[in-house]
Structure formats: C-alpha cells, structure tokens
Amino acid sequence: MNNVIKITIYTILDQMRHKSFYVLLGLSILFILMIRGCYDGGYTVNGKMVDTATVAWHVSKIVFHLIAAGMFLMVSMLSMKIFSRDHADGSTVMFLARSVFRWQYILGRVTGTWALCLVFMFILHLTIFLTVWVKTGTVIPGYLTASLVCSINLLFVIACVCFLSLFMPDFISAFFTMGLLFVGFLSDGGYQIINSDIVRSAVPVSTNGGPALWRVLYPKVFMLQAYADAIISKSEFHNMGPFHPLLNLSFFILLILMLMLGCFNRKEI
Amino acid sequence: MNIDMIILDSVTKKFGGFAAVDNVSYTIQKGESFALLGPNGAGKTTIVRMLLDFIKPSSGSITINGRPASDPESRKHIGYIAEQHMIPPYLSGFEYLSRHASLIGLSGKDAAKEVDRVLEIVAMQGPERKKSATYSRGMQQRIGLGAALLGQPMLLILDEPITGLDPIGIRDVRKILENLRGQGVTVILNSHLLSEVEKTCETAAILYKGKILIKDTITAIVKDNETLEDVFIRYIEHENE
Numbered sequence: 086m087n088n089v090i091k092i093t094i095y096t097i098l099d100q101m102r103h104k105s106f107y108v109l110l111g112l113s114i115l116f117i118l119m120i121r122g123c124y125d126g127g128y129t130v131n132g133k134m135v136d137t138a139t140v141a142w143h144v145s146k147i148v149f150h151l152i153a154a155g156m157f158l159m160v161s162m163l164s165m166k167i168f169s170r171d172h173a174d175g176s177t178v179m180f181l182a183r184s185v186f187r188w189q190y191i192l193g194r195v196t197g198t199w200a201l202c203l204v205f206m207f208i209l210h211l212t213i214f215l216t217v218w219v220k221t222g223t224v225i226p227g228y229l230t231a232s233l234v235c236s237i238n239l240l241f242v243i244a245c246v247c248f249l250s251l252f253m254p255d256f257i258s259a260f261f262t263m264g265l266l267f268v269g270f271l272s273d274g275g276y277q278i279i280n281s282d283i284v285r286s287a288v289p290v291s292t293n294g295g296p297a298l299w300r301v302l303y304p305k306v307f308m309l310q311a312y313a314d315a316i317i318s319k320s321e322f323h324n325m326g327p328f329h330p331l332l333n334l335s336f337f338i339l340l341i342l343m344l345m346l347g348c349f350n351r352k353e354i
Numbered sequence: 355m356n357i358d359m360i361i362l363d364s365v366t367k368k369f370g371g372f373a374a375v376d377n378v379s380y381t382i383q384k385g386e387s388f389a390l391l392g393p394n395g396a397g398k399t400t401i402v403r404m405l406l407d408f409i410k411p412s413s414g415s416i417t418i419n420g421r422p423a424s425d426p427e428s429r430k431h432i433g434y435i436a437e438q439h440m441i442p443p444y445l446s447g448f449e450y451l452s453r454h455a456s457l458i459g460l461s462g463k464d465a466a467k468e469v470d471r472v473l474e475i476v477a478m479q480g481p482e483r484k485k486s487a488t489y490s491r492g493m494q495q496r497i498g499l500g501a502a503l504l505g506q507p508m509l510l511i512l513d514e515p516i517t518g519l520d521p522i523g524i525r526d527v528r529k530i531l532e533n534l535r536g537q538g539v540t541v542i543l544n545s546h547l548l549s550e551v552e553k554t555c556e557t558a559a560i561l562y563k564g565k566i567l568i569k570d571t572i573t574a575i576v577k578d579n580e581t582l583e584d585v586f587i588r589y590i591e592h593e594n595e
Contacts, residue, residue, distance in 0.1 A: 091456055102444050175440025179450070179501075182406055182434045183457040184426040354408035 088185045092193025097201050100163065109159070110205060113152075117212045120148060124220050138223040145213050145225055146317055152213075153235050153310060156206045157266060160239050161259035163202065164246035167194050169255055177354055188346050191247075195342070198243050203236040231313035237334050238306050242266070244338050248345040251352065265304065272300045273307035273325065280323035301326030305333040357384040358417075359509055359540045360405065365414035367400050367564075374400040376564035377414070382557075384508070385538040387531065389551040389572075391586055392561035398544045399437060401561075402513050405542075406434060419508065430458070433507035437514035437544070439498030443487035447478055447497040450486060451504065458505040472500040477526060491518030499527065510534060513544045528554055552582040560589050567593065 100106060123144045128135040171177040171194075180190050210232035218224055242262055249258035276296060278284060295301075308330040315322035324330070360382040367375040375397040382388045390398045403409045404416055407423050421428035441450050448469060455465040473479045476496040486494060495518050502510055512531075516524045524547075531554040534541060545551050551558060552572060559569035567589050568575060576582050 088457070095453065099442075099444065173440075174442040175436075176442050178408075178434075178436055178440070179442070179453065180457065181408065182429065182432070183454070184428075184430040185457060186426050351410075354403070 088189040089193045089196065092180065092185070092190060093197040093200065096194050096197025100198070100201050110208065113155070113209055114212050117148065117152075117209060118216065120144060120213075121216055121220055124217070137221045141217045141221045141223055142225060145217050145228065146314065148213055149210060149228070149231065149317065150310060150314070152206060152209045153238065153313075156202060156239055157242055157263070159205070160198065160202045160242045161246050161262055163198055164243045165250050165255040165259040167198065167247055168250055172354075181354055187350055191342070191346055191349055195240075195243055195247060199236070199240045202239045202243070203233075206236060206239065207232050225317060227316040227319065231316040234313045234316065234331070235310060237331060237338075238309050241304060241306060241334050241338050241341075244341040244345065248341050248348070251345065251348050266306050269303055269305065270307045272296075272303060273305060273311065276300070276325050277307075277311050277323060296325055301328070302333075304337045305330035309334060358382070359384045359386070359419055360542070361415075361417040362401070363415045363417075365401075365404065365411045365416060367397075367404060367409065368412045373564050375404070375411075378561075378564070378566055379414075380559060380566060380569050382540060382542065384540055385535075386557055387535050387541040387543070387555040389543045389545065389555040389558040390561060391545070391548065391551065391558055391582075393590060395563075396561040397564040398561055399513055400564075402434075402511055402542070402544060405511060406432070431505075431508040432511060433502030433504065433509070434511045435495070435498040435502040435513065435515050437517055438491075439495055441486035441489070441494055441497055443485065446483050446485055447489070447493075447500075448473070448482040450497060451482075451500055454501040454504050460505065468504055469500075472503045475503060475530060476500040492520055492523050495519055496523065499530070503530070506537075507539065509540045509542070511542045514546070515543070516545065516547060516550065524550065548581070548583040548586055552576070558582070560586060562590060562593050 124137055124141045128140055168177075177190075181187065207229070210229060214225060214228045245262045245265065246258050249261055252258075253261065305325070305328075308325060312322050312324075312330050314320075328336075358381050362378055362380050365375055365378045366373060378397075378401065390401065392398050400409070404411050405418065405423055406429065407426070410424070416423035418428040419431070441447070445453070451469045451472065452465060455461075455468050460468055470479075473482050476499050478493065478496050478500060481489070481493065482497075486497065489497070495515065499512075499515055502512065516527050519527065528550060531541060531543070535554070535556075541555070543551060543555055555572060557569070557571050558575060560567045560575075572582060575585055577585075
C-alpha cells in the first residue's frame with residue numbers, strides 16, 4: 086500500500102481515538118434533530134401561510150451554511166496541531182526515519198484530516214436531508230452534492246492552517262486563517278448582496294467598473310458557499326470574475342501545498 | 355571484500371555561525387560495529403540526524419549503501435532508535451511496532467509474526483497492548499529498539515540506546531548487539547557508556563567540537579593497561595589544553 090494511503094488511514098484512526106470526536110458528532114446531530122421543531126410551526130409571510138415544504142427548504146439552507154461555518158472552526162482546530170503534535174510525540178520521526186518521502190507525510194496528514202472532516206460534515210448534512218425527507222416528504226435535490234462541493238473549502242482551510250503553522254504558533258495560524266476567511270466573507274458576501282434579486286430590483290445596477298482585482302483573485306471560500314447555495318436553490322449563481330470558485334480554490338490549494346512542501350523539506354526534524 | 359555502507363565526505367553542519375560538525379569524513383564498512391564517542395555537544399547526534407536526513411549538511415555529502423542520504427530509499431533497510439525515544443502516547447507498543455512494520459512493507463501475518471519476534475527479543479511480551487503513555491522510560495526504549503530491529507535491517511543506528519534502561523536492559527541490549535554482529539549487520543552506536551562500547555563495538559571515532567580526533571579499531575585505540583575511558587579522557591583533555 087502506498088505510504089500516502091497508510092498515513093491517511095493512521096491520521097483518521099488517530100483522530101477518531103479521541104472521545105471528544107464522538108461527543109462533538111453526537112452533539113451536532115442532536116442539535117440538528119432539535120431543529121425539526123421549526124418544520125412544524127405555522128409561518129405567515131405577507132399575510133400568506135407558508136407551506137411546510139418551503140419552510141423546511143429555507144431552514145435546511147440556513148443550517149447547511151451554519152454547519153459549514155462550524156466545520157471551518159473544527160478543521161482549523163484539528164489542523165493547527167498536526168505538525169507540532171507529531172513533532173512532540175515522535176510521530177514525525179516514526180514516519181521520516183523510514184523510507185517515507187516528506188511529501189508523502191504531508192499529503193497523508195492533510196488528506197486524512199480532510200477525509201475525516203468531509204465525512205463528519207456529510208453526516209451532518211445527510212441528517213438534515215433525511216430529517217426533511219422524513220418530516221415533510223420533501224427531497225431537496227442537490228443538497229448532498231452541495232455538501233461535497235463545500236468540502237473543497239475544508240481542504241483549503243486545512244492546507245492554509247497547516248502551512249501557516251510551520252511559521253507561527255498553532256493558535257495564531259488558525260486565527261490568521263479565520264481572518265482570511267472573514268475578509269473573503271465581506272468581499273464575496275458584499276458582491277452577492279449587490280447582485281441579489283432584491284437589491285437589483287430596488288437599486289438600478291451600476292455598470293461603472295467591476296470588483297477590484299484583489300477581490301477577483303482572492304480565495305473564493307465564501308463564493309463556493311454561494312455556489313453550493315445555488316446548487317440547492319437551483320438558482321442563478323453570480324460569479325465574481327472569470328474564474329469559477331472551484332478553479333480558484335483548487336489553484337490556491339495546490340499553491341499552498343507546494344509551498345508547504347517546499348518549507349517542510351527545509352525544516353529540521 | 356570490504357563494501358562501504360556509509361561514506362561521509364567533508365561533511366559540515368553549521369547552525370548560524372556555529373559548526374556543530376566540522377569537515378568530517380569517514381567510511382563505515384558493511385558489517386562493522388562502529389561507536390561514535392564524544393562529550394555532550396560534540397556533534398554525535400547531529401551526524402546521526404544527517405544520516406537520517408532529518409537535517410541537511412551545510413556542505414559535503416553523505417552516502418548510505420550507495421544512495422545519497424537525502425533519498426528516502428536509503429532508509430529502507432535502516433533501523434533507528436533515538437535518544438529519549440518517543441512513542442505517541444495514544445498508541446500501544448504493539449500498534450507502534452505494527453505501524454513500523456507496515457511502513458517497511460510488511461502486512462498481515464508477516465507483520466504480526468515480525469512484531470512478535472521483536473517483542474520477544476526486547477522482552478516486551480505482556481505489556482505490549484497497553485498504551486505507551488503508561489510505559490516507563492526503559493519500556494519505551496525497549497519498544498524503540500524493537501522498532502529498529504523490525505525487518506532485519508542492514509544498518510542499525512542507535513543513539514544512546516541504553517538511556518533509561520536498568521542493568522538487565524543494558525545486558526539485553528549488549529546481547530542483541532553481539533547477535534547482530536554475528537549476522538553481519540552494520541551498527542552505529544552513540545553512547546556515553548564507554549565500557550559497553552568496548553564490549554560491543556569493533557571500531558570507534560572520538561568526536562570533539564565537531565571534529566574527528568581519531569577513528570580506528572578499538573584494539574588499536576586502546577593500548578595495554580588502558581581502558582577506552584582512559585583513552586577518551588586523554589584525548590579530550592589534550593584538546594582542552
């Protein structure tokens with residue numbers, strides 16, 4: 086078996102040894118199941134009763150993004166300690182004293198953490214999907230596809246935190262990454278609001294210039310969330326600039342992984 | 355026929371302006387039991403870390419079994435135990451050894467058989483399923499030695515392997531090294547216990563402030579009515595004068 090696959094499996098197994106992993110998963114599912122109550126209420130908008138399916142659909146969309154935001158925090162916490170913990174407990178020596186390439190070690194650790202978080206997020210999204218289906222009989226097409234699309238965001242966060250943790254204290258690397266995401270949230274969120282149907286109908290569209298270049302090139306984490314939202318809603322996706330957020334993030338992930346490998350190759354064990 | 359297992363060619367390692375290893379060259383032949391001696395800070399562990407590519411030399415080259423040390427393939431047949439060997443606390447000794455077995459390409463029954471074999475050699479059958487966090491320093495060191503012995507390595511690098519071991523443990527390590535000598539395994543031993551080195555190694559080098567003061571067979575280094583300790587102290591004191 087390839088060393089990358091072995092290290093990926095070890096990473097998943099080691100993370101799953103922690104009881105806190107199961108407690109967190111259990112609490113998250115419990116929280117999601119508690120939302121079921123929202124589907125039972127009677128809601129009136131502009132004097133009209135909203136049917137249960139519509140309510141379920143809207144609530145599910147909101148919870149979809151809440152889960153994704155929570156996952157950003159969780160992956161940051163998991164990723165920030167990968168290298169420092171491995172160094173402290175002898176795992177780095179265990180791998181690198183054998184015929185393991187440094188890139189295999191890095192890729193194995195990143196892939197393992199990503200796979201675990203992807204499954205964690207997918208389980209939570211699947212819980213919503215099934216709850217809505219059982220409770221209201223409504224199947225939200227695209228919900229699970231959107232979950233898989235959002236997992237690219239998790240990979241970006243893991244790569245970013247791991248890379249930064251090579252230069253700065255663990256917590257600061259996670260904090261810095263959250264800052265990066267927040268700037269993207271303001272930039273891309275603002276763009277989405279300006280291009281939303283409500284704002285467009287209320288305010289005449291200004292055609293003077295597009296967004297600044299840095300905003301077009303910035304990591305499109307929030308824009309990918311918006312794309313996932315569009316998949317769920319089957320609505321139009323307002324992209325910023327010529328590059329699709331999937332392409333944008335794939336580029337950044339590759340770039341960060343290459344930089345991380347370059348830095349880790351020079352790192353003294 | 356003598357075959358070179360390790361070649362250090364003009365190897366220097368600087369940390370900032372300080373040369374931890376200064377233009378060191380030597381060759382270790384296949385099957386040789388070689389001891390690297392020196393006081394604390396002499397550069398012994400730095401050399402070991404360069405052999406394993408944990409750190410890169412500032413200049414010079416290191417070749418292991420015909421391959422540059424920077425090539426992970428050169429570590430395919432190396433067993434290594436670090437000074438103060440660490441085992442991830444969430445793993446049991448058995449799991450730790452199984453991972454090592456897997457990393458050297460063993461799987462299934464072969465891996466389990468090999469793990470059992472080394473557990474017997476290092477006398478850790480019994481507590482091997484307990485978490486390593488519950489192990490004493492000596493037990494961790496035994497498991498570390500077991501990991502180094504997995505897969506019958508061609509080269510064994512032992513950095514202070516008897517740290518934390520009780521007298522019985524030290525005797526066991528000596529026996530293991532004597533057996534390996536009979537099997538033609540190349541051994542590099544970093545140790546402060548000169549009496550042990552004298553018993554287990556054929557050749558030795560004395561390292562001081564990053565430089566090799568002498569490298570020869572122990573019988574050639576140690577004259578009549580002297581011990582290796584006497585020779586070691588004489589060399590170091592001479593350098594300090």
